[in-house]
Amino acid sequence: MAGGITQTEYWNGEVGARWARNQAVLDGMFVPLTEALFARLPFDPGDTALDIGCGSGATTLEAARRVGPGGAITGADISAPLLAVARSRVAGEASGAAPIRFVEADVERADLGHFDIALSRFGVMFFSDSGRAFANLRRMLKPGGRLTFLCWRPLSENLWVSVPRDAVLPLLPEIPPPPQPDTPGPFRFADADPLVALLRGAGFARVTCDALDRDIVVGQGATDAAATDAATRVSLDLGPSSHLIREAAPDLRARAEAAVTKILRPYAQGGVVRLRAACWLAQAA
Numbered sequence: 001m002a003g004g005i006t007q008t009e010y011w012n013g014e015v016g017a018r019w020a021r022n023q024a025v026l027d028g029m030f031v032p033l034t035e036a037l038f039a040r041l042p043f044d045p046g047d048t049a050l051d052i053g054c055g056s057g058a059t060t061l062e063a064a065r066r067v068g069p070g071g072a073i074t075g076a077d078i079s080a081p082l083l084a085v086a087r088s089r090v091a092g093e094a095s096g097a098a099p100i101r102f103v104e105a106d107v108e109r110a111d112l113g114h115f116d117i118a119l120s121r122f123g124v125m126f127f128s129d130s131g132r133a134f135a136n137l138r139r140m141l142k143p144g145g146r147l148t149f150l151c152w153r154p155l156s157e158n159l160w161v162s163v164p165r166d167a168v169l170p171l172l173p174e175i176p177p178p179p180q181p182d183t184p185g186p187f188r189f190a191d192a193d194p195l196v197a198l199l200r201g202a203g204f205a206r207v208t209c210d211a212l213d214r215d216i217v218v219g220q221g222a223t224d225a226a227a228t229d230a231a232t233r234v235s236l237d238l239g240p241s242s243h244l245i246r247e248a249a250p251d252l253r254a255r256a257e258a259a260v261t262k263i264l265r266p267y268a269q270g271g272v273v274r275l276r277a278a279c280w281l282a283q284a285a
């Protein structure tokens, strides 16, 4: 649940619509992380792959390009608006890629076939029962198949989240309570040990969890001021702290924007605001 609503409601509501509208911004921001994910995915021609929580499909399209026409890729997600964006992007793909099927499905329970590879960019932290979901994913892997995914390390290590959050928190009437342990959310797998135990419990024998740190572009523009404005918008509208002021009155929103712009301005250089992102790159077989 997110604020008393289910994940299906969450990703089909205002948040899903915002992510869908900002697909290009989010994909641009995640480029260095996506490259690191694919560097760990040794696709063979003809492989079949499942993209878990594929969202607007950037990683599904990339997997299809890598596997080539003899393979087949499935992108699964519970968000209709994000899947609509994903489907619209397939038409623009050059030939030579694997055929792609996008399905609206809850990966925690669905049986989507059998795959050589299951992958995800930040799509595995939102299951209601992670143990059941990872066991289901394992069932969908062929013998020798491998699960590879990115998830976030702790918020405090993700400066792209913590820096703007530090500017917003003092403005709020109340400090929001920390998330309950093991509930859906971006930082659910911040600690590697419980994640590794969870994957082993789901039946994976070989599990690795490697730290991945990259500077990501949170905003860019013709000037440093424009880049900072863009980074402020990303922080307050799209990032994991956006829920803090999603329903704020205009006055609080304006003060939050000013505070985030001020705190981000020193990070702008050459028309780009870059901040550190900290992930786990997990593999299980």
Ligand SMILES: C[S@@+](CC[C@H](N)C(=O)[O-])C[C@H]1O[C@@H](n2cnc3c(N)ncnc32)[C@H](O)[C@@H]1O
Binding pocket: 007, 011, 026, 052, 053, 054, 055, 056, 057, 058, 059, 076, 077, 078, 079, 082, 105, 106, 107, 108, 120, 121, 122, 123, 124, 126, 127, 128
């Ligand atoms: C943080 S977004 C990441 C989207 C995409 N992978 C990307 O990197 O742009 C998380 C995605 O997981 C999806 N999701 C959450 N729970 C899911 C579930 N049980 N089954 C399938 N998709 C799910 C959401 O709808 C959302 O698209």
